[in-house]
Amino acid sequence: MKRGSTVILSLLMAKFKAARGRKKVDARPPQAISCVVLILAGMVLVMVFLFEVMKHANG
Numbered sequence: 001m002k003r004g005s006t007v008i009l010s011l012l013m014a015k016f017k018a019a020r021g022r023k024k025v026d027a028r029p030p031q032a033i034s035c036v037v038l039i040l041a042g043m044v045l046v047m048v049f050l051f052e053v054m055k056h057a058n059g
Helices: 003-013 031-055
Strands: none
Touching: none
């Protein structure tokens, strides 16, 4: 290539910007809240069950 064509090529390429990725969406989807509520409700039910078992254990 000649020097002139290299200069023209570099001038043309200078107009374009590098492609950027899409913006990241929230890390946690909204369904995570319902999952946490379900897990906490399960833990409460297990604790109530164990409480009732221990309350009637002696007698």
